[in-house]
Amino acid sequence: MMNSLDELFSLRGRIGIVTGASSGLGVECARALAIAGADVALAARRGDRLGPLADAIAREYGVRAIGVQCDITVDADLDRLVAEVRERLGVADILVNNAGISPTGRAETLSREIWDGALATNLSAPMMLAQRVARGLIEKGRPGRIINMSSIYGTVASSIYRLSAYVATKAALVNLTRQLAVEWAQHGILVNAIAPGWIPTEATEAGMAKSQNRDRMERATPLGRLGLPEELRGAVIYLAGPASSYVTGTVIAVDGGYVAW
Numbered sequence: 001m002m003n004s005l006d007e008l009f010s011l012r013g014r015i016g017i018v019t020g021a022s023s024g025l026g027v028e029c030a031r032a033l034a035i036a037g038a039d040v041a042l043a044a045r046r047g048d049r050l051g052p053l054a055d056a057i058a059r060e061y062g063v064r065a066i067g068v069q070c071d072i073t074v075d076a077d078l079d080r081l082v083a084e085v086r087e088r089l090g091v092a093d094i095l096v097n098n099a100g101i102s103p104t105g106r107a108e109t110l111s112r113e114i115w116d117g118a119l120a121t122n123l124s125a126p127m128m129l130a131q132r133v134a135r136g137l138i139e140k141g142r143p144g145r146i147i148n149m150s151s152i153y154g155t156v157a158s159s160i161y162r163l164s165a166y167v168a169t170k171a172a173l174v175n176l177t178r179q180l181a182v183e184w185a186q187h188g189i190l191v192n193a194i195a196p197g198w199i200p201t202e203a204t205e206a207g208m209a210k211s212q213n214r215d216r217m218e219r220a221t222p223l224g225r226l227g228l229p230e231e232l233r234g235a236v237i238y239l240a241g242p243a244s245s246y247v248t249g250t251v252i253a254v255d256g257g258y259v260a261w
């Protein structure tokens, strides 16, 4: 029985990996897991950022937090990430596949290099890391949670930016989420996605700086404003924790209603 807030949402004793945790939403995902009591590993290429962020999270929330420098498009880095987390924290039972890139370019001239790069980071890497984390859990007969960071652009196209590679990968990630949920349900590994709307971060700030883009985004959002990075925390804690024990293969929109109309 889940009779208390703690029983519904506590992640104490759990170990999470968050990719793309050197900036933006990834930092918030790591904070969310730590707020609920999980130990966390922050992964990204800019290793110099990870140590101070991990130390701050450890201090603030009283959990263990480490940084692991890695490029998620490199299989050997993924192997090292999972091994290092196992060695330093224990077997990871929560994975937040958050890292992503959003290259823009006209569809008629978009290069294969840009297209392939988006696929490698936004789609292949989450799959390759999810399978590594899942294998570790299946071997030990342990349950787990995987959360994939999709986007409103996993559902709709962008009228503001030319984002063909991005929207293709984010939509594919949604259906990959469903397939992994189905295949790994028997192992107690629940797989869900979050689809954020417009939230100012390093990735989006430049585009939003154009006031006309910002206005258009705000007008296109029923709640009439952009999101705040910390507004993702609740969805992460919910999908990682006991409260969502009967939820798998689904997508939670955190988008101010963007795809509702």
Ligand SMILES: NC(=O)c1ccc[n+]([C@@H]2O[C@H](COP(=O)([O-])OP(=O)(O)OC[C@H]3O[C@@H](n4cnc5c(N)ncnc54)[C@H](OP(=O)(O)O)[C@@H]3O)[C@@H](O)[C@H]2O)c1
Pocket: 019, 020, 021, 022, 023, 024, 025, 026, 043, 044, 045, 046, 047, 070, 071, 072, 073, 098, 099, 100, 101, 102, 121, 149, 150, 151, 152, 195, 196, 197, 198, 199, 200, 201, 202, 203, 204
């Ligand atoms: N902000 C929004 O409005 C919004 C909306 C919908 C969805 N999203 C999604 O949310 C996720 C986070 O976006 P954000 O806005 O927080 O962007 P961001 O600030 O640019 O963060 C992206 C993160 O991904 C990491 N990353 C990129 N390529 C990597 C690689 N090859 N290996 C390891 N790490 C890599 C980056 O770290 P390094 O450069 O240090 O490697 C960075 O920490 C993305 O998947 C994005 O598509 C964002």
